[in-house]
Amino acid sequence: MLDQAGGYTTVDGRKIGGVVMEMKNITLRFGGVVAIKDISFDIREGEIRAIIGPNGAGKSSMLNVISGFYVPSEGEVWFHGEKRPPMRPFEVARQGIARTFQNIALFEGMSVLDNVMTGRLTHMKTGLFSQALWKGPAEKEETENREVAEKIIDFLEIQHIRKTPVSRLPYGLKKRVELARALAAQPKLLLLDEPMAGMNVEEKEDMSRFILDVNDEFGTTIALIEHDMGVVMDLSDRVVVMDYGKKIGDGPPDEVRNNQDVIDAYLGVAHD
Protein backbone atom coordinates (compact mmCIF):
# COMPACT_ATOMS: atom_id res chain seq x y z
CA MET A 1 0.00 0.00 0.00
CA LEU A 2 3.00 2.33 0.37
CA ASP A 3 3.81 4.10 -2.87
CA GLN A 4 7.27 5.00 -4.17
CA ALA A 5 7.71 8.21 -2.14
CA GLY A 6 6.93 6.30 1.02
CA GLY A 7 3.52 7.88 1.26
CA TYR A 8 0.11 6.32 0.66
CA THR A 9 -3.40 7.32 -0.26
CA THR A 10 -6.13 7.02 2.36
CA VAL A 11 -9.52 5.42 1.93
CA ASP A 12 -11.08 8.86 1.43
CA GLY A 13 -8.47 9.81 -1.13
CA ARG A 14 -6.11 12.08 0.85
CA LYS A 15 -2.43 11.90 0.00
CA ILE A 16 -0.22 11.08 2.96
CA GLY A 17 3.39 12.20 2.73
CA GLY A 18 6.73 11.09 4.15
CA VAL A 19 7.66 10.32 7.74
CA VAL A 20 7.43 13.32 10.09
CA MET A 21 8.22 11.58 13.33
CA GLU A 22 9.73 8.24 13.90
CA MET A 23 10.01 6.45 17.23
CA LYS A 24 12.76 3.84 17.13
CA ASN A 25 12.79 1.10 19.76
CA ILE A 26 11.56 3.36 22.56
CA THR A 27 11.81 1.94 26.07
CA LEU A 28 10.79 3.95 29.13
CA ARG A 29 11.49 2.78 32.66
CA PHE A 30 10.57 4.30 35.99
CA GLY A 31 12.76 2.44 38.46
CA GLY A 32 11.66 -1.17 38.10
CA VAL A 33 8.46 -0.36 36.22
CA VAL A 34 8.66 -0.62 32.47
CA ALA A 35 6.06 1.76 31.04
CA ILE A 36 7.01 1.33 27.41
CA LYS A 37 8.82 -1.71 26.07
CA ASP A 38 10.74 -1.45 22.79
CA ILE A 39 8.13 0.27 20.65
CA SER A 40 8.71 1.58 17.15
CA PHE A 41 6.28 3.38 14.92
CA ASP A 42 6.15 6.39 12.65
CA ILE A 43 3.82 9.29 12.01
CA ARG A 44 3.50 10.49 8.43
CA GLU A 45 2.84 13.93 7.11
CA GLY A 46 -0.83 14.84 6.95
CA GLU A 47 -2.19 11.72 8.58
CA ILE A 48 -4.30 11.23 11.67
CA ARG A 49 -2.56 8.66 13.77
CA ALA A 50 -4.32 7.13 16.75
CA ILE A 51 -2.71 5.46 19.73
CA ILE A 52 -5.11 3.20 21.56
CA GLY A 53 -4.97 0.58 24.26
CA PRO A 54 -6.53 -0.40 27.59
CA ASN A 55 -5.90 1.70 30.71
CA GLY A 56 -2.29 1.73 31.82
CA ALA A 57 -1.02 0.55 28.46
CA GLY A 58 1.48 3.42 28.27
CA LYS A 59 -0.27 5.63 25.73
CA SER A 60 0.08 8.87 27.68
CA SER A 61 3.67 7.99 28.51
CA MET A 62 4.30 7.65 24.80
CA LEU A 63 2.79 11.07 24.17
CA ASN A 64 4.94 12.47 26.95
CA VAL A 65 8.02 11.02 25.30
CA ILE A 66 7.07 12.69 22.02
CA SER A 67 6.43 16.06 23.68
CA GLY A 68 9.65 15.94 25.70
CA PHE A 69 8.28 15.43 29.21
CA TYR A 70 10.03 12.10 29.50
CA VAL A 71 13.38 11.20 28.06
CA PRO A 72 13.24 7.60 26.86
CA SER A 73 15.53 5.19 28.70
CA GLU A 74 16.44 3.57 25.42
CA GLY A 75 15.67 4.27 21.79
CA GLU A 76 15.67 7.26 19.53
CA VAL A 77 13.19 9.91 18.51
CA TRP A 78 13.56 11.15 14.93
CA PHE A 79 11.79 14.32 13.87
CA HIS A 80 11.88 15.50 10.26
CA GLY A 81 14.70 13.18 9.42
CA GLU A 82 16.92 14.24 12.30
CA LYS A 83 17.67 12.43 15.51
CA ARG A 84 16.38 14.52 18.38
CA PRO A 85 18.78 14.99 21.28
CA PRO A 86 17.25 14.94 24.77
CA MET A 87 15.54 18.29 25.16
CA ARG A 88 13.22 20.20 27.47
CA PRO A 89 9.50 20.47 26.60
CA PHE A 90 9.77 24.15 25.63
CA GLU A 91 12.48 23.31 23.10
CA VAL A 92 10.26 20.59 21.65
CA ALA A 93 7.46 23.16 21.40
CA ARG A 94 9.76 25.47 19.45
CA GLN A 95 10.41 22.66 16.97
CA GLY A 96 6.71 22.75 16.11
CA ILE A 97 5.04 20.13 18.30
CA ALA A 98 1.96 21.23 20.22
CA ARG A 99 -0.32 19.20 22.45
CA THR A 100 -3.43 19.18 24.58
CA PHE A 101 -3.84 17.39 27.88
CA GLN A 102 -6.09 14.64 29.14
CA ASN A 103 -7.23 16.77 32.07
CA ILE A 104 -7.41 20.30 30.74
CA ALA A 105 -4.32 22.38 31.38
CA LEU A 106 -5.47 25.89 30.51
CA PHE A 107 -4.34 29.07 32.22
CA GLU A 108 -7.38 29.62 34.40
CA GLY A 109 -6.62 33.19 35.37
CA MET A 110 -6.42 34.43 31.79
CA SER A 111 -9.06 35.18 29.17
CA VAL A 112 -9.70 32.85 26.22
CA LEU A 113 -7.95 35.29 23.92
CA ASP A 114 -4.87 35.44 26.16
CA ASN A 115 -4.81 31.66 26.34
CA VAL A 116 -4.88 31.38 22.57
CA MET A 117 -2.24 34.10 22.32
CA THR A 118 0.07 32.09 24.60
CA GLY A 119 -0.04 29.49 21.84
CA ARG A 120 1.67 32.08 19.63
CA LEU A 121 4.57 32.55 22.05
CA THR A 122 6.96 30.41 20.05
CA HIS A 123 6.44 32.81 17.13
CA MET A 124 6.95 36.00 19.14
CA LYS A 125 10.46 37.28 19.48
CA THR A 126 10.54 40.89 20.69
CA GLY A 127 12.69 41.48 23.75
CA LEU A 128 11.98 42.91 27.16
CA PHE A 129 12.79 46.50 26.25
CA SER A 130 10.63 46.78 23.16
CA GLN A 131 7.89 45.05 25.14
CA ALA A 132 8.15 47.70 27.85
CA LEU A 133 7.93 50.49 25.27
CA TRP A 134 5.00 48.76 23.52
CA LYS A 135 4.85 51.21 20.61
CA GLY A 136 6.86 49.92 17.67
CA PRO A 137 8.02 46.31 17.24
CA ALA A 138 6.07 44.89 20.18
CA GLU A 139 2.74 46.33 19.08
CA LYS A 140 3.32 45.29 15.48
CA GLU A 141 4.16 41.75 16.51
CA GLU A 142 1.17 41.63 18.83
CA THR A 143 -1.16 42.69 16.01
CA GLU A 144 0.24 40.20 13.51
CA ASN A 145 -0.06 37.33 15.92
CA ARG A 146 -3.48 38.49 17.05
CA GLU A 147 -4.63 38.05 13.46
CA VAL A 148 -3.49 34.43 13.45
CA ALA A 149 -5.08 33.84 16.85
CA GLU A 150 -8.35 35.37 15.67
CA LYS A 151 -8.40 33.07 12.65
CA ILE A 152 -8.12 30.07 14.95
CA ILE A 153 -10.81 31.53 17.22
CA ASP A 154 -13.10 31.93 14.20
CA PHE A 155 -12.28 28.45 13.01
CA LEU A 156 -13.22 26.83 16.31
CA GLU A 157 -16.27 29.07 16.74
CA ILE A 158 -15.36 30.57 20.09
CA GLN A 159 -15.61 34.25 19.11
CA HIS A 160 -18.37 34.95 21.62
CA ILE A 161 -16.25 33.94 24.60
CA ARG A 162 -13.07 35.66 23.42
CA LYS A 163 -12.76 37.93 26.46
CA THR A 164 -14.24 35.55 29.04
CA PRO A 165 -11.92 34.24 31.77
CA VAL A 166 -11.33 30.55 31.16
CA SER A 167 -12.33 29.65 34.72
CA ARG A 168 -15.94 30.58 33.90
CA LEU A 169 -16.30 28.24 30.92
CA PRO A 170 -18.01 24.84 30.86
CA TYR A 171 -15.95 21.72 30.27
CA GLY A 172 -16.69 21.22 26.58
CA LEU A 173 -15.70 24.77 25.69
CA LYS A 174 -12.52 24.49 27.74
CA LYS A 175 -11.53 21.48 25.67
CA ARG A 176 -12.09 23.54 22.54
CA VAL A 177 -10.08 26.48 23.89
CA GLU A 178 -7.25 24.12 24.66
CA LEU A 179 -7.34 22.87 21.09
CA ALA A 180 -7.32 26.49 19.94
CA ARG A 181 -4.25 27.21 22.03
CA ALA A 182 -2.41 24.25 20.55
CA LEU A 183 -3.51 25.17 17.00
CA ALA A 184 -2.44 28.79 17.43
CA ALA A 185 1.14 27.56 17.46
CA GLN A 186 0.57 26.33 13.88
CA PRO A 187 2.30 23.09 14.81
CA LYS A 188 3.85 20.64 12.40
CA LEU A 189 2.63 17.87 14.67
CA LEU A 190 -0.39 18.13 16.94
CA LEU A 191 -0.75 15.73 19.85
CA LEU A 192 -4.19 15.27 21.38
CA ASP A 193 -4.46 13.38 24.65
CA GLU A 194 -8.05 12.11 24.89
CA PRO A 195 -9.74 15.05 23.16
CA MET A 196 -13.22 13.56 23.72
CA ALA A 197 -12.86 12.45 27.33
CA GLY A 198 -15.93 13.29 29.38
CA MET A 199 -17.99 14.62 26.48
CA ASN A 200 -21.53 13.79 25.43
CA VAL A 201 -22.30 12.50 21.94
CA GLU A 202 -23.02 15.91 20.49
CA GLU A 203 -19.80 17.41 21.83
CA LYS A 204 -17.88 14.40 20.55
CA GLU A 205 -19.31 14.93 17.09
CA ASP A 206 -18.33 18.60 17.19
CA MET A 207 -14.84 17.77 18.33
CA SER A 208 -14.44 15.07 15.67
CA ARG A 209 -15.52 17.55 13.03
CA PHE A 210 -12.96 20.07 14.27
CA ILE A 211 -10.19 17.49 14.25
CA LEU A 212 -11.01 16.47 10.67
CA ASP A 213 -11.25 20.13 9.62
CA VAL A 214 -7.92 20.97 11.19
CA ASN A 215 -6.32 18.09 9.34
CA ASP A 216 -8.07 19.02 6.13
CA GLU A 217 -7.69 22.80 6.08
CA PHE A 218 -4.30 23.29 7.69
CA GLY A 219 -2.87 19.94 6.66
CA THR A 220 -1.76 19.40 10.25
CA THR A 221 -0.38 16.02 11.16
CA ILE A 222 -2.25 14.73 14.20
CA ALA A 223 -1.50 12.01 16.72
CA LEU A 224 -4.27 11.31 19.19
CA ILE A 225 -5.08 9.07 22.09
CA GLU A 226 -8.72 8.16 22.47
CA HIS A 227 -10.84 5.56 24.22
CA ASP A 228 -13.97 5.90 22.14
CA MET A 229 -13.45 3.16 19.54
CA GLY A 230 -16.13 4.48 17.21
CA VAL A 231 -14.39 7.83 17.05
CA VAL A 232 -10.95 6.29 16.60
CA MET A 233 -12.04 3.98 13.81
CA ASP A 234 -13.82 6.80 11.97
CA LEU A 235 -11.18 9.47 12.35
CA SER A 236 -7.83 7.85 12.08
CA ASP A 237 -5.84 6.72 9.09
CA ARG A 238 -3.58 4.37 11.02
CA VAL A 239 -3.76 3.05 14.54
CA VAL A 240 -1.09 1.90 17.00
CA VAL A 241 -2.41 -0.47 19.66
CA MET A 242 -0.54 -0.76 22.94
CA ASP A 243 -1.00 -3.15 25.82
CA TYR A 244 1.18 -3.38 28.94
CA GLY A 245 3.76 -1.12 27.32
CA LYS A 246 4.09 -3.27 24.22
CA LYS A 247 2.90 -2.64 20.71
CA ILE A 248 0.42 -5.33 19.74
CA GLY A 249 -0.94 -3.89 16.53
CA ASP A 250 -0.24 -1.20 13.94
CA GLY A 251 -2.08 -0.42 10.75
CA PRO A 252 -5.29 0.92 9.22
CA PRO A 253 -8.41 0.72 11.45
CA ASP A 254 -9.93 -2.24 9.61
CA GLU A 255 -6.78 -4.29 9.89
CA VAL A 256 -6.39 -3.50 13.60
CA ARG A 257 -10.02 -4.30 14.31
CA ASN A 258 -9.54 -7.85 13.09
CA ASN A 259 -6.17 -8.39 14.78
CA GLN A 260 -6.50 -11.29 17.22
CA ASP A 261 -4.02 -9.80 19.75
CA VAL A 262 -6.01 -6.58 19.84
CA ILE A 263 -9.29 -8.41 20.34
CA ASP A 264 -7.70 -10.41 23.16
CA ALA A 265 -6.34 -7.29 24.83
CA TYR A 266 -9.70 -5.57 24.81
CA LEU A 267 -12.00 -8.51 25.49
CA GLY A 268 -9.72 -10.75 27.50
CA VAL A 269 -8.66 -14.29 26.76
CA ALA A 270 -10.36 -17.38 28.06
CA HIS A 271 -8.14 -19.52 30.26
CA ASP A 272 -9.15 -23.14 30.45
Place this chain on the structure above:
Amino acid sequence: MFYREAGDFKTSYQQDSQTFPIRFDRYRYYVVLAVAFGVVPFLINDYWANAILVPFLIYAIAAIGLNILTGYCGQVSLGTGGFMAVGAYACYKLMTAFPEVSMFIHVILAGGITAAVGVLFGLPSLRIKGFYLAVATLAAQFFLVWLLNRVPWFYNYSASGQISAPEREVFGIMITGANAPSWAVYLFCLIFLSLAGILARNLTRGTMGRRWMAIRDMDIAAEIIGVNPLTAKLTAFAVSSFFVGISGALFFSVYLGAVEVGEAFGIQKSFLVLFMVIIGGLGSIFGAFAGAAFLVVLPVALKLVGVDVLGWATDIVAHLQLVIVGGLIITFLVLEPHGLAQLWRVAKEKLRLWPFPY
Protein backbone atom coordinates in the same frame (compact mmCIF):
# COMPACT_ATOMS: atom_id res chain seq x y z
CA MET B 1 -24.67 56.82 32.00
CA PHE B 2 -21.32 57.80 30.48
CA TYR B 3 -19.78 54.50 31.34
CA ARG B 4 -20.62 52.62 28.16
CA GLU B 5 -18.75 50.99 25.35
CA ALA B 6 -21.79 51.49 23.14
CA GLY B 7 -20.90 53.53 20.06
CA ASP B 8 -17.19 53.15 20.82
CA PHE B 9 -16.28 50.75 18.04
CA LYS B 10 -12.88 49.15 17.80
CA THR B 11 -11.69 48.87 14.25
CA SER B 12 -8.20 47.51 14.80
CA TYR B 13 -6.47 45.08 17.12
CA GLN B 14 -4.33 47.93 18.44
CA GLN B 15 -7.43 49.69 19.64
CA ASP B 16 -8.75 46.50 21.15
CA SER B 17 -5.63 45.87 23.23
CA GLN B 18 -5.28 49.34 24.66
CA THR B 19 -5.14 49.85 28.40
CA PHE B 20 -8.47 51.63 28.80
CA PRO B 21 -10.86 50.27 26.19
CA ILE B 22 -13.81 52.30 27.45
CA ARG B 23 -13.74 55.96 26.48
CA PHE B 24 -14.86 57.24 29.86
CA ASP B 25 -12.02 55.34 31.54
CA ARG B 26 -9.53 56.80 29.12
CA TYR B 27 -10.60 60.37 29.79
CA ARG B 28 -10.63 59.75 33.53
CA TYR B 29 -7.05 58.53 33.27
CA TYR B 30 -5.99 61.69 31.42
CA VAL B 31 -7.77 63.84 34.01
CA VAL B 32 -6.03 62.06 36.89
CA LEU B 33 -2.66 62.52 35.18
CA ALA B 34 -3.37 66.18 34.51
CA VAL B 35 -4.41 66.83 38.10
CA ALA B 36 -1.45 64.92 39.50
CA PHE B 37 1.06 66.80 37.36
CA GLY B 38 -0.65 70.16 36.90
CA VAL B 39 -2.71 70.88 39.99
CA VAL B 40 -1.39 69.01 43.01
CA PRO B 41 2.15 70.53 42.92
CA PHE B 42 0.60 73.98 43.42
CA LEU B 43 -1.56 72.94 46.36
CA ILE B 44 0.85 70.65 48.14
CA ASN B 45 2.31 71.44 51.55
CA ASP B 46 4.87 69.69 53.72
CA TYR B 47 2.33 67.79 55.78
CA TRP B 48 0.47 66.36 52.78
CA ALA B 49 3.68 65.52 50.99
CA ASN B 50 5.38 63.78 53.91
CA ALA B 51 2.39 62.08 55.48
CA ILE B 52 0.53 60.85 52.44
CA LEU B 53 1.56 61.75 48.90
CA VAL B 54 5.26 60.95 48.74
CA PRO B 55 5.05 57.68 50.71
CA PHE B 56 2.09 56.68 48.54
CA LEU B 57 4.06 57.32 45.34
CA ILE B 58 7.07 55.41 46.60
CA TYR B 59 5.18 52.45 48.01
CA ALA B 60 3.10 52.24 44.85
CA ILE B 61 6.31 51.71 42.84
CA ALA B 62 7.37 48.94 45.24
CA ALA B 63 3.90 47.41 45.07
CA ILE B 64 3.97 47.41 41.26
CA GLY B 65 7.32 45.64 41.46
CA LEU B 66 6.13 42.99 43.90
CA ASN B 67 2.87 42.57 42.01
CA ILE B 68 4.78 41.67 38.86
CA LEU B 69 6.65 38.96 40.72
CA THR B 70 3.91 37.64 42.99
CA GLY B 71 0.70 38.66 41.27
CA TYR B 72 1.69 38.03 37.67
CA CYS B 73 4.41 35.42 37.85
CA GLY B 74 3.19 33.67 40.99
CA GLN B 75 6.53 33.69 42.81
CA VAL B 76 5.97 34.66 46.44
CA SER B 77 8.62 37.02 47.74
CA LEU B 78 9.28 38.18 51.28
CA GLY B 79 12.51 39.91 50.32
CA THR B 80 11.06 43.25 49.21
CA GLY B 81 12.58 45.14 52.15
CA GLY B 82 16.00 43.70 51.39
CA PHE B 83 15.75 44.66 47.72
CA MET B 84 14.60 48.15 48.66
CA ALA B 85 17.68 48.39 50.85
CA VAL B 86 19.88 47.37 47.92
CA GLY B 87 18.30 50.14 45.85
CA ALA B 88 18.83 52.66 48.64
CA TYR B 89 22.47 51.75 49.24
CA ALA B 90 23.23 51.58 45.51
CA CYS B 91 21.75 55.05 45.14
CA TYR B 92 23.79 56.31 48.09
CA LYS B 93 27.04 54.91 46.72
CA LEU B 94 26.32 56.39 43.29
CA MET B 95 25.35 59.78 44.73
CA THR B 96 28.52 60.06 46.76
CA ALA B 97 30.81 58.65 44.06
CA PHE B 98 29.45 60.70 41.14
CA PRO B 99 28.05 63.94 42.61
CA GLU B 100 27.82 65.65 39.23
CA VAL B 101 25.57 63.00 37.60
CA SER B 102 21.82 63.63 37.53
CA MET B 103 19.67 62.04 40.24
CA PHE B 104 17.41 60.55 37.56
CA ILE B 105 20.30 58.44 36.34
CA HIS B 106 21.34 57.45 39.85
CA VAL B 107 17.87 56.23 40.72
CA ILE B 108 17.55 54.27 37.49
CA LEU B 109 21.01 52.74 37.92
CA ALA B 110 20.13 51.83 41.51
CA GLY B 111 17.12 50.00 40.05
CA GLY B 112 19.39 48.22 37.59
CA ILE B 113 21.77 47.09 40.32
CA THR B 114 18.83 45.81 42.37
CA ALA B 115 17.57 43.95 39.30
CA ALA B 116 20.91 42.11 39.11
CA VAL B 117 20.75 41.23 42.81
CA GLY B 118 17.13 40.16 42.35
CA VAL B 119 18.06 37.77 39.55
CA LEU B 120 20.73 36.25 41.78
CA PHE B 121 18.22 35.60 44.57
CA GLY B 122 15.65 34.49 42.00
CA LEU B 123 17.76 31.52 40.98
CA PRO B 124 16.32 29.24 43.70
CA SER B 125 12.86 29.80 42.18
CA LEU B 126 13.85 27.45 39.38
CA ARG B 127 13.94 24.58 41.84
CA ILE B 128 11.51 25.48 44.58
CA LYS B 129 7.98 26.80 44.61
CA GLY B 130 5.40 28.44 46.82
CA PHE B 131 5.97 28.29 50.53
CA TYR B 132 9.58 27.14 50.24
CA LEU B 133 10.44 29.93 47.84
CA ALA B 134 8.95 32.41 50.31
CA VAL B 135 11.36 31.09 52.94
CA ALA B 136 14.27 31.38 50.51
CA THR B 137 13.43 35.02 49.76
CA LEU B 138 13.10 35.59 53.50
CA ALA B 139 16.72 34.47 53.74
CA ALA B 140 17.57 37.07 51.08
CA GLN B 141 15.87 39.72 53.20
CA PHE B 142 17.93 38.93 56.31
CA PHE B 143 21.14 38.34 54.42
CA LEU B 144 20.98 41.64 52.52
CA VAL B 145 20.20 43.69 55.64
CA TRP B 146 23.01 41.93 57.49
CA LEU B 147 25.45 42.50 54.63
CA LEU B 148 24.67 46.19 54.28
CA ASN B 149 25.03 46.58 58.03
CA ARG B 150 28.29 44.68 58.39
CA VAL B 151 30.40 45.86 55.47
CA PRO B 152 31.43 49.47 56.20
CA TRP B 153 32.19 50.15 52.52
CA PHE B 154 28.46 50.25 51.83
CA TYR B 155 27.89 53.15 54.23
CA ASN B 156 31.18 54.88 53.41
CA TYR B 157 32.64 54.05 56.86
CA SER B 158 30.37 56.56 58.60
CA ALA B 159 30.62 56.39 62.38
CA SER B 160 26.89 55.98 62.96
CA GLY B 161 26.50 53.18 60.41
CA GLN B 162 23.76 55.24 58.80
CA ILE B 163 23.63 56.56 55.29
CA SER B 164 22.39 60.08 54.71
CA ALA B 165 21.57 61.63 51.39
CA PRO B 166 23.79 64.51 50.28
CA GLU B 167 21.99 67.51 48.83
CA ARG B 168 21.39 67.14 45.12
CA GLU B 169 19.64 69.26 42.53
CA VAL B 170 17.64 68.42 39.42
CA PHE B 171 17.34 71.26 36.89
CA GLY B 172 18.55 73.69 39.56
CA ILE B 173 15.94 72.65 42.11
CA MET B 174 16.94 70.93 45.32
CA ILE B 175 15.28 67.54 45.63
CA THR B 176 17.18 65.82 48.44
CA GLY B 177 18.05 67.03 51.92
CA ALA B 178 16.01 69.05 54.39
CA ASN B 179 15.68 72.11 52.17
CA ALA B 180 14.04 70.39 49.25
CA PRO B 181 10.62 71.90 48.47
CA SER B 182 7.85 69.36 48.85
CA TRP B 183 6.39 69.94 45.38
CA ALA B 184 9.74 69.09 43.77
CA VAL B 185 10.07 65.88 45.75
CA TYR B 186 6.49 65.02 44.88
CA LEU B 187 6.99 65.62 41.17
CA PHE B 188 10.26 63.69 41.15
CA CYS B 189 8.55 60.64 42.64
CA LEU B 190 5.47 61.09 40.46
CA ILE B 191 7.55 60.93 37.31
CA PHE B 192 9.02 57.61 38.40
CA LEU B 193 5.65 56.21 39.42
CA SER B 194 4.04 57.21 36.11
CA LEU B 195 6.83 55.60 34.14
CA ALA B 196 6.75 52.49 36.32
CA GLY B 197 3.00 52.18 35.86
CA ILE B 198 3.17 52.56 32.08
CA LEU B 199 6.10 50.18 31.66
CA ALA B 200 4.54 47.59 33.95
CA ARG B 201 1.26 47.79 32.09
CA ASN B 202 2.99 47.41 28.72
CA LEU B 203 4.91 44.40 29.92
CA THR B 204 1.92 42.69 31.47
CA ARG B 205 -0.48 43.13 28.55
CA GLY B 206 1.93 41.68 25.99
CA THR B 207 3.97 38.57 25.43
CA MET B 208 6.06 38.96 28.56
CA GLY B 209 2.99 39.20 30.77
CA ARG B 210 1.48 36.14 29.16
CA ARG B 211 4.66 34.18 29.81
CA TRP B 212 4.57 35.20 33.47
CA MET B 213 0.88 34.44 33.89
CA ALA B 214 1.29 31.11 32.13
CA ILE B 215 4.00 30.16 34.63
CA ARG B 216 1.75 31.33 37.48
CA ASP B 217 -1.36 29.46 36.35
CA MET B 218 0.21 26.17 35.29
CA ASP B 219 3.94 25.88 34.87
CA ILE B 220 3.85 22.47 33.16
CA ALA B 221 1.45 23.65 30.46
CA ALA B 222 3.48 26.84 30.09
CA GLU B 223 6.58 24.83 29.32
CA ILE B 224 4.75 22.63 26.83
CA ILE B 225 3.66 25.63 24.76
CA GLY B 226 7.18 26.96 24.59
CA VAL B 227 7.77 29.13 27.65
CA ASN B 228 11.27 28.75 28.99
CA PRO B 229 10.65 28.73 32.76
CA LEU B 230 14.21 29.87 33.48
CA THR B 231 14.04 33.09 31.48
CA ALA B 232 10.40 33.78 32.37
CA LYS B 233 11.01 33.57 36.11
CA LEU B 234 14.30 35.41 36.03
CA THR B 235 12.91 38.27 33.94
CA ALA B 236 10.08 38.55 36.45
CA PHE B 237 12.62 38.76 39.27
CA ALA B 238 14.68 41.30 37.31
CA VAL B 239 11.78 43.59 36.38
CA SER B 240 10.25 43.30 39.84
CA SER B 241 13.54 44.08 41.60
CA PHE B 242 14.16 46.96 39.22
CA PHE B 243 10.98 48.69 40.38
CA VAL B 244 11.53 47.74 44.02
CA GLY B 245 15.08 49.09 43.79
CA ILE B 246 13.85 52.39 42.38
CA SER B 247 11.36 52.67 45.20
CA GLY B 248 14.09 51.92 47.77
CA ALA B 249 16.35 54.54 46.21
CA LEU B 250 13.58 57.15 46.35
CA PHE B 251 12.55 56.12 49.86
CA PHE B 252 16.07 56.79 51.08
CA SER B 253 17.17 59.74 48.98
CA VAL B 254 14.16 62.02 48.77
CA TYR B 255 11.81 60.80 51.50
CA LEU B 256 13.75 59.79 54.62
CA GLY B 257 17.07 61.44 53.84
CA ALA B 258 18.91 59.33 56.40
CA VAL B 259 18.55 55.60 56.83
CA GLU B 260 19.60 52.84 59.19
CA VAL B 261 19.18 49.68 57.18
CA GLY B 262 17.63 47.35 59.74
CA GLU B 263 15.13 49.96 60.81
CA ALA B 264 14.00 51.31 57.44
CA PHE B 265 14.21 48.14 55.36
CA GLY B 266 13.50 45.38 57.84
CA ILE B 267 11.15 42.44 57.46
CA GLN B 268 8.16 44.61 58.36
CA LYS B 269 8.73 46.56 55.14
CA SER B 270 8.54 43.34 53.14
CA PHE B 271 5.27 42.49 54.82
CA LEU B 272 3.88 45.99 54.37
CA VAL B 273 4.43 45.87 50.62
CA LEU B 274 3.08 42.32 50.45
CA PHE B 275 -0.06 43.45 52.31
CA MET B 276 -0.45 46.31 49.86
CA VAL B 277 -0.34 43.85 47.00
CA ILE B 278 -2.78 41.44 48.67
CA ILE B 279 -5.27 44.11 49.72
CA GLY B 280 -4.92 45.96 46.44
CA GLY B 281 -5.25 42.89 44.29
CA LEU B 282 -2.80 40.29 43.02
CA GLY B 283 -2.22 40.46 39.30
CA SER B 284 -3.42 44.01 38.75
CA ILE B 285 -1.43 47.21 38.25
CA PHE B 286 -4.35 49.25 39.52
CA GLY B 287 -4.34 47.03 42.60
CA ALA B 288 -0.81 48.15 43.40
CA PHE B 289 -1.96 51.77 43.42
CA ALA B 290 -5.08 50.99 45.43
CA GLY B 291 -3.24 48.89 48.01
CA ALA B 292 -0.48 51.46 48.48
CA ALA B 293 -3.01 54.27 48.83
CA PHE B 294 -5.07 52.27 51.29
CA LEU B 295 -2.23 51.31 53.62
CA VAL B 296 -0.66 54.77 53.50
CA VAL B 297 -3.90 56.60 54.16
CA LEU B 298 -5.25 54.18 56.77
CA PRO B 299 -2.86 55.12 59.64
CA VAL B 300 -3.29 58.82 58.91
CA ALA B 301 -7.06 58.53 58.78
CA LEU B 302 -7.16 56.42 61.94
CA LYS B 303 -4.98 58.90 63.77
CA LEU B 304 -7.17 61.74 62.60
CA VAL B 305 -10.34 60.03 63.74
CA GLY B 306 -8.98 58.36 66.88
CA VAL B 307 -6.69 61.00 68.34
CA ASP B 308 -8.04 64.27 67.00
CA VAL B 309 -11.76 63.58 66.84
CA LEU B 310 -12.40 60.96 69.52
CA GLY B 311 -9.51 62.00 71.77
CA TRP B 312 -8.09 58.50 72.37
CA ALA B 313 -4.50 57.93 73.44
CA THR B 314 -1.97 57.71 70.62
CA ASP B 315 -0.72 54.25 71.57
CA ILE B 316 -4.24 52.79 71.59
CA VAL B 317 -4.82 54.11 68.08
CA ALA B 318 -1.47 52.70 66.96
CA HIS B 319 -2.40 49.27 68.29
CA LEU B 320 -5.86 49.53 66.82
CA GLN B 321 -4.26 50.13 63.46
CA LEU B 322 -2.40 46.80 63.67
CA VAL B 323 -5.63 45.03 64.59
CA ILE B 324 -7.51 46.62 61.71
CA VAL B 325 -4.84 45.85 59.12
CA GLY B 326 -4.62 42.25 60.31
CA GLY B 327 -8.40 41.88 60.23
CA LEU B 328 -8.60 43.38 56.77
CA ILE B 329 -6.02 41.03 55.37
CA ILE B 330 -7.89 38.01 56.69
CA THR B 331 -11.15 39.43 55.36
CA PHE B 332 -9.69 40.02 51.93
CA LEU B 333 -8.06 36.61 51.74
CA VAL B 334 -11.35 34.94 52.58
CA LEU B 335 -13.87 37.12 50.77
CA GLU B 336 -12.03 38.69 47.87
CA PRO B 337 -8.61 37.21 47.10
CA HIS B 338 -8.28 39.57 44.16
CA GLY B 339 -8.49 42.57 46.45
CA LEU B 340 -9.62 46.11 45.92
CA ALA B 341 -8.93 45.86 42.20
CA GLN B 342 -11.55 43.13 41.90
CA LEU B 343 -14.08 45.19 43.87
CA TRP B 344 -13.36 48.05 41.49
CA ARG B 345 -13.79 45.75 38.51
CA VAL B 346 -17.13 44.46 39.80
CA ALA B 347 -18.26 48.01 40.47
CA LYS B 348 -17.33 48.98 36.91
CA GLU B 349 -19.17 45.97 35.51
CA LYS B 350 -22.28 46.99 37.43
CA LEU B 351 -21.86 50.60 36.34
CA ARG B 352 -21.61 49.55 32.72
CA LEU B 353 -25.06 47.99 32.87
CA TRP B 354 -26.63 50.47 35.24
CA PRO B 355 -29.56 51.01 35.75
CA PHE B 356 -30.26 47.41 34.70
CA PRO B 357 -29.11 44.53 36.90
CA TYR B 358 -27.77 42.53 33.93
